[in-house]
Amino acid sequence: MLVKPTARQRAACESPAETIDFDRLVRDLDDGECVVRRRAARDLGEIAAAGPHLVGRLAIETEPSARAAILSALIRLRSVEVVDGLVAFLRSEDVGLRNAVIEALQEMPEEALPSLRLLLTDSDSDVRIFAVNILNGLCHPGMVPCLVEVIATDSHVNVCMAAVDGLAEAGDVEAIPPLAALARRFADVPFVAFAVAAATRRIRGH
Amino acid sequence: MGSPSRQTSASDSSLTPDEYQKFCEFFYRKTGILFNDKKGYFVDRRIAERIEKTGSECFRDYFALLRFQASGAEWQELVNVMTVNETYFLREDYQFEALVRGMLPELVGKRGIGDTVRIWSAPCSTGEEPYSIAIYILENWKRSDDFAIEILASDIDSKVLAAAQLGIFGERSIQRLSPTLRRKYFTSLGDDRFQIIRELRESIDFARINVVDKSHMSRYSKIDVIFCRNLLIYFDDMSRRETVELMYECLTPGGFICLGHSESMSRISSLFVPRKFGDTIVYQKAPTAN
Numbered sequence: 001m002l003v004k005p006t007a008r009q010r011a012a013c014e015s016p017a018e019t020i021d022f023d024r025l026v027r028d029l030d031d032g033e034c035v036v037r038r039r040a041a042r043d044l045g046e047i048a049a050a051g052p053h054l055v056g057r058l059a060i061e062t063e064p065s066a067r068a069a070i071l072s073a074l075i076r077l078r079s080v081e082v083v084d085g086l087v088a089f090l091r092s093e094d095v096g097l098r099n100a101v102i103e104a105l106q107e108m109p110e111e112a113l114p115s116l117r118l119l120l121t122d123s124d125s126d127v128r129i130f131a132v133n134i135l136n137g138l139c140h141p142g143m144v145p146c147l148v149e150v151i152a153t154d155s156h157v158n159v160c161m162a163a164v165d166g167l168a169e170a171g172d173v174e175a176i177p178p179l180a181a182l183a184r185r186f187a188d189v190p191f192v193a194f195a196v197a198a199a200t201r202r203i204r205g206h
Numbered sequence: 207m208g209s210p211s212r213q214t215s216a217s218d219s220s221l222t223p224d225e226y227q228k229f230c231e232f233f234y235r236k237t238g239i240l241f242n243d244k245k246g247y248f249v250d251r252r253i254a255e256r257i258e259k260t261g262s263e264c265f266r267d268y269f270a271l272l273r274f275q276a277s278g279a280e281w282q283e284l285v286n287v288m289t290v291n292e293t294y295f296l297r298e299d300y301q302f303e304a305l306v307r308g309m310l311p312e313l314v315g316k317r318g319i320g321d322t323v324r325i326w327s328a329p330c331s332t333g334e335e336p337y338s339i340a341i342y343i344l345e346n347w348k349r350s351d352d353f354a355i356e357i358l359a360s361d362i363d364s365k366v367l368a369a370a371q372l373g374i375f376g377e378r379s380i381q382r383l384s385p386t387l388r389r390k391y392f393t394s395l396g397d398d399r400f401q402i403i404r405e406l407r408e409s410i411d412f413a414r415i416n417v418v419d420k421s422h423m424s425r426y427s428k429i430d431v432i433f434c435r436n437l438l439i440y441f442d443d444m445s446r447r448e449t450v451e452l453m454y455e456c457l458t459p460g461g462f463i464c465l466g467h468s469e470s471m472s473r474i475s476s477l478f479v480p481r482k483f484g485d486t487i488v489y490q491k492a493p494t495a496n
Contacts, residue, residue, distance in 0.1 A: 001350065001351055001353075001354065001355065002340055002343075002344070002355050002356075002357060002406070002409035002410075003322075003354045003355065003356055003409065004356065004408065004409055004410070004411050005356050005358075005411055033496065034496040035455075035496055038451075038455065039455075042420060042451075063496070064476065064477060065451075065454060065477050065495065065496075068447075068451055068475060068476070068477055069451055072444075072447055072448055072451055075444060075447075076444070076448075096476070100476075107443060107444060109276075110276070139273065139274060139275075139276065139278070140274060140276075141270075141274045168228075169228065169231070169232060169273070170273055170274075172266070172270070201224055202224055202227075202228055204224075205222050205224050205225045205228075205265065205266060
């Protein structure tokens with residue numbers, strides 16, 4: 001049967017308003033109860049000084065729901081320091097964490113761009129591919145010159161191909177000559193010419 | 207997705223086939239909504255309108271605005287015009303079928319007679335959805351008398367909440383209801399206006415809730431099923447993510463979220479497990495979740 005909750009029942013399921021106690025929230029990040037850690041992360045997402053604590057917890061947090069709450073809090077805090085903290089996780093062997101961090105970095109384009117530029121010079125081609133993939137989804141016009149730079153200079157064909165994907169969507173006609181140069185640079189790799197032709201067609205719009 | 211064979215003409219399109227495909231891929235990546243060739247005219251018309259309204263010179267300019275505008279305001283405008291929603295009784299009723307045939311039987315498996323089942327409609331708009339849920343359960347769930355079923359309905363807009371509580375609907379809104387159901391649950395007011403019977407109006411718990419506000423959301427807990435259809439698509443990425451995480455908090459372990467047919471949780475969060483009941487996919491919080 002349909003029943004309407006009484007005021008008493010409703011009050012019972014309402015949480016009392018709590019005052020923010022920074023030190024307690026930081027302690028709660030390490031609580032044994034996941035729900036407490038999530039709540040702490042959510043509240044810390046409103047305190048700028050909480051960034052390092054959240055990043056520190058993210059490094060050891062294994063519960064997906066708490067991890068999600070921490071990442072949401074870090075996105076809310078968005079700063080260059082937060083980005084620097086997150087970028088370290090791109091080298092993680094934990095695929096789920098890495099992907100979640102990629103999504104989080106895409107949510108803070110202004111703050112992430114300088115760090116991503118730096119990552120494009122990393123000696124590890126996998127890290128450069130991650131950086132390009134983040135750039136591809138970035139809502140920031142600065143991503144296009146970065147991708148153009150990648151196709152002009154990066155020695156690894158897979159890094160360049162990832163950048164071609166991004167330019168196909170976001171590039172303008174100025175990207176077409178560098179794309180042509182890329183095809184010449186990797187003339188011995190057939191799929192490069194194919195990808196460049198497809199991206200060029202997409203950029204021209206016909 | 208637009209196919210390479212799609213043709214354009216001056217009369218129906220401002221987009222070339224490649225532009226159309228580029229737009230559709232982008233829109234799909236961001237929303238999960240797929241436009242096929244049959245939607246070409248619909249898409250072209252709306253993009254042409256937005257190009258004009260934003261003062262963009264061509265599709266390329268407009269696409270750059272969509273792609274890079276920091277505020278995301280134009281993106282939101284475009285989503286609004288691409289996803290015109292209309293609410294009416296028993297809309298997407300295959301989800302109500304999934305509710306009574308799949309979700310509820312699973313949820314009450316270990317519960318005793320008289321225990322509470324809590325269902326939340328957010329946003330409830332003018333009430334069509336929560337009343338539809340109530341009617342569907344009463345009509346189609348054999349165990350509806352065994353449990354105390356609470357239906358919570360919330361919206362951020364106090365005007366639509368007032369209308370929902372009044373429960374007066376036009377012919378168009380109730381056109382999918384059989385004459386039997388109309389007689390059983392409505393009182394005719396004349397002039398093609400029908401009011402939900404008082405017992406039903408008084409059994410729904412209406413409240414003004416902003417789903418992105420954690421203090422508002424903390425009012426709800428132990429929810430078994432949340433109907434959150436065609437709402438998240440209007441949010442920016444951050445709000446969508448936070449809302450889903452707050453809803454996760456509100457749900458009981460094993461509880462479900464039902465999204466609109468064009469929405470997908472996989473683009474928002476990995477916290478939920480997709481479950482298929484009949485023709486519909488819903489999203490479940492792990493029964494073992496803390």
